[in-house]
Amino acid sequence: MPSMNEIKKLYLSDKTPLSDFLFIADKTRKRFKKNDIELCSIVNAKSGNCSEDCRFCAQSARYRAKIDRYPLLPAKDIVKAAKSAAANKATCFGIVTSGRSINSPEEVRNIAAAVQKIKKEIPLLKCSASLGSIPRIFMRELKQAGLDRFHHNPETSENFFRRMCTTHPYKERIKTIADAKKEGLGICAGGIFGLGEKRKDRLALAIALRDLGVESVPLNFLHPIQGTPLEDAKPLPPQEILRTIAMFRLVLPKADIKVCAGRIVNLRDLQSMIFFAGASGMMIGNYLTQQGRSPALDLQMIKDLGLNIK
Ligand code: SF4
DSSP states (O other): OOHHHHHHHHHTTTTSSHHHHHHHHHHHHHHTTTTTEEEEEEEEEEEEOOOOOTTTOTTTTSSOOOOOOOOOOHHHHHHHHHHHHHHHTTEEEEEEOSSBOOOOHHHHHHHHHHHHOOOOTTTTTTEEEEOOOOOOOHHHHHHTTTTOOOEEEOSSSSHHHHEEEESSSSHHHHHHHHHHTTTTTEEEEEEEEEOOOOOOOOHHHHHHHHHOOEEEEEEEEOOTTTTTTTTOOOOOOOHHHHHHHHHHHHHTTSSEEOOOOOHHHHHHHGGGGGGTOOOOEESSSSSSSOOOOHHHHHHHHHTTTTOOEE
């Protein structure tokens, strides 16, 4: 394993051959994760109408992105989505809601009822919730219902975050993660790339997540959506994406590194290389506001690579 200083040098330098960097990351993945792959799937349980102004997000009410907008789904629909995720071999199911935070006790009760039913009917499926910066009392209620993980992304470095969002501070996101940890929940937290940030911002995010003791790290790559301020953003080249995945594996060697939104559109034919860049998981099925590809194609890809679904 290279030291932190070596990882920084290797990642930040354009002179590092990609194949060398991926080789080290792949060795590290095998050492800590063997050939086991974790598959995640999510349900967009409450969509759009968000008060916040995150420039990459189609769910902000301030932008004109063409997306479905709806209030919180009933518990039975969330449970149905979990069953479909499990049938597609997902090992972790995420309940995701738009907005800075879920703040009504009724909504939390509805989500807790869904979690309880999912854990009763599909006990092996890990259950995660991404509900914004909710208070600790709500986290406790969800943990008691059986929630395994809380998901909340810092998204990028503290410095760059100010350019992406002006309606809430970075510190609020970090505090939410720390609160969930104090409540005994596993933490899933990562970011989105291709916003115009530099490599040093991605590295700063990886170090922040390491310091927070995050166990699962979703990596998203911007799929520019018409109507958002980043609709014309230049996509990251596939090789830069692979280099970034490798850096996350090396900074967080024991974490689950998962490639989520933007995989198909940004990596195209190189998407199977995510595992040789150090990823140990990926999202299958649909994304929050965009369609994914058929889970059958992803399952076949994993089988063809000789990897095992955890
Ligand atoms: S990322 Fe979350 S907080 Fe930001 S606009 Fe989208 S839904 Fe709202």
